[in-house]
Every structure is written in structure tokens, then in C-alpha cells.
Amino acid sequence: MLAKPAKDRFFxxxxxxxxxxxxxxxxxxxxxxxxxxxxxxQYLHVDPERAAEGPYGGLIASGWQTTATAMRLFVDNFxxxxxxxxxxxxxxxxxxxxxxxxxVLRIRVSVRSxxxxxxxxxxxxxxxxxxxxxxxxxxxxxxxxxxFMRRRA
Amino acid sequence: MLAKPAKDRFFxxxxxxxxxxxxxxxxxxxxxxxxxxxxxxQYLHVDPERAAEGPYGGLIASGWQTTATAMRLFVDNFxxxxxxxxxxxxxxxxxxxxxxxxxVLRIRVSVRSxxxxxxxxxxxxxxxxxxxxxxxxxxxxxxxxxxFMRRRA
Numbered sequence: 001m002l003a004k005p006a007k008d009r010f011f012x013x014x015x016x017x018x019x020x021x022x023x024x025x026x027x028x029x030x031x032x033x034x035x036x037x038x039x040x041x042q043y044l045h046v047d048p049e050r051a052a053e054g055p056y057g058g059l060i061a062s063g064w065q066t067t068a069t070a071m072r073l074f075v076d077n078f079x080x081x082x083x084x085x086x087x088x089x090x091x092x093x094x095x096x097x098x099x100x101x102x103x104v105l106r107i108r109v110s111v112r113s114x115x116x117x118x119x120x121x122x123x124x125x126x127x128x129x130x131x132x133x134x135x136x137x138x139x140x141x142x143x144x145x146x147x148f149m150r151r152r153a
Numbered sequence: 154m155l156a157k158p159a160k161d162r163f164f165x166x167x168x169x170x171x172x173x174x175x176x177x178x179x180x181x182x183x184x185x186x187x188x189x190x191x192x193x194x195q196y197l198h199v200d201p202e203r204a205a206e207g208p209y210g211g212l213i214a215s216g217w218q219t220t221a222t223a224m225r226l227f228v229d230n231f232x233x234x235x236x237x238x239x240x241x242x243x244x245x246x247x248x249x250x251x252x253x254x255x256x257v258l259r260i261r262v263s264v265r266s267x268x269x270x271x272x273x274x275x276x277x278x279x280x281x282x283x284x285x286x287x288x289x290x291x292x293x294x295x296x297x298x299x300x301f302m303r304r305r306a
Contacts, residue, residue: 039221041228042237055238055301063240064224068192068217075194084195085208086248087216093243148208 002078009080010152011124016113022077023106024135025069027061032101035065061099066141070132073107074145078128085123085148097140104135112144116151123148155231162233163305164277169266175230176259176286178222180214185254188218214252219294223285226260227298231281238276238301250293257288265297269304276301 002020004013029048036045040062043050051059099105108131117123126149132141155173157166182201189198193215196203204212252258261284270276279302285294 039225041225042232043234044237044239060239062224063243064217064221068221071215071217072192072194079195081196084197086197086213086251088248090216090246091244093246095239095241 006079006081009149010083011080011114011116011126011149012152013080014111014114014124014126014149016111018111019108020078021106021108022073023133024104025073025106026104027065027069027099027101029059029101032059032061032065032099035068036062040064056098059101061103063093063095063141066095066099066105066132067093067143069105070107070130070141070143073105074109074130078109079147080149083150085150087145087147089146091144091146093141093143095141097134097138099134099140103140105132105140107132117148121151123150125149159232159234162302163236164233164267164269164279164302165305166233167264167267167277167279167302169264171264172261173231174259174261175226177257177288178226178259179257180218180222180252180254182212182254185212185214185218185252188221189215193217209251212254214256216246216248216294219248219252219258219285220246220296222258223260223283223294223296226258227262227283231262232300233302236303238303240298240300242299244297246294246296248294250287250291252287252293256293258285258293260285270301274304276303278302 045062048059110129112127114126126147128145131139198215201212263282265280267279279300281298284292
């Protein structure tokens, strides 16, 4: 848990080396199929019968649902509220282990670096490694995120 | 347009240097707020009044909604159906231009490389650059995607 509530957080409340865990969100078959139908309608994500015959031996969540779920936990627990200024990029998005119906996801956020923006000194840049884990403590996905945050006045 | 319908596509139907454009999907304010509330509830994405006072001068779509929208166009138009075997990774995800209510998105897919898997010779690996554009032909986001596809028997 971060010390301050989201509305009181600014760039200065994040430090390299900090590690946090937040969760959890459960994904059932209906949620996986619903996301798949809207954003990633491959049979692997929307058709349990065909998926059972496919390379993963059953329905799996879209990788974009895994990242969106991680983002929800990241916003609800880690980011500042008013001081959040968006993100320019994510790097090294990796999906290691399929997410299946009944899985329960949480995230581990490690702050890699923090620095003040040289071009816009009202804000800082926080780089994090975000790992998504399941209920068996397997790391199912990782990404390197960058966030802009306003500095405390 | 790819020559074959999705159900008849295999790894061999993709070649380095191929470039395709597919679209379009429109995002209105209700769709932006709905996605934001579920997956990325920062005020920038869910609160038009507060967002108007924020760094972007108005409501903007979550970057994850932009990528999910691009994925929908990628699945509907580019990927094979039965021969699609998932993805291990995305690299260099970049968000350049905010997506705002009323924007209409399309994608440009450039095949960067294709190769047969050395560890699993039943499949190939297709690497693409996916650019997402708006109705003013601005590139709003890019990513480098990797997809596994079954080889034709």
C-alpha cells in the first residue's frame, strides 16, 4: 500500500526500488468471452468448444484482457489521481502463461526509475515493471510502463 | 485485403513487405467512458468536466482502448482464423496523439518478417508493425506485434 491516498499522491511519492502487490480480480468464462467478442474475437477467446481442440487445450483470455485487468489494478491502487498525466509508452509486453476461466489475477509493481522531465519541469516520469500473477503465483504477463505525474507544488 | 478469407489463411499467406489498411471504428464519449470505468478509471478517461481542466484539455480514450480497438480490426481483417495460435509479445507500444470523442480509427499493418519456428516446425512467426490512425490521418499509436500461425499442411 502506498502511504498516501490517491488524491494526495504526486511524483515525489514514488521511489526507485519500491515494490507493491495489489489484487485481486477473477476472470470467469463469461467475462473472457465477453471481452473477446468485443475486442479480440479469435476462437481461442470466444468459442470454448473449438478452443478445447486448439493449441491451448481450452478457452484462454485475450492478452489484451490480461493487460486491461492489470491496468485496472494499477489505477485503483498505484497511480495518483489528480496528478496522473497519462503515458507515452509501454515496452516489452510479454504473455508467458495462458489465463483461463477461474483464474484470479493480481499485480506486482516495481518502480524502476523516477526522474524529472527535462522538457516539462512541472512533471516527473516514473518507470515501472508490472508483473501479473495468477492464484498459483505464476507470472502470466509482464510489461514495462512509463507514467507522467505532476510534481508537488 | 488479403487474398484468402480468414478460414483459409495459413502462415504461408503472409510475406515481409506486405502492407494493408483496415477500418474503421468510431469512438464516442459514451464508449470512451464505458471502457475507462471498467479498465482504466483515471479522470482523464471517465470524467469529461475534470478532464477539460487537465493536461489534455478534454476527455481522452485510455491507451488500452486504442490498442483493443486496433486488435479488433487486426482480428477481423488480418489474422487467420483456425491457423491463429496466439501471441507471445508486443514491443514498442507508443501513444503519440490523444484519441478524443468522435475520432474514427483505422489500422495500417506492415509485415516486417516471417519465419518458421525452429522449436515447433508446425508453425511460423509473423512480426508486424501496427499503426493506428485517426480520421485526420494522424498516427495515434503504434506497436510491434508477434503472432504464431500454423503452417499449411
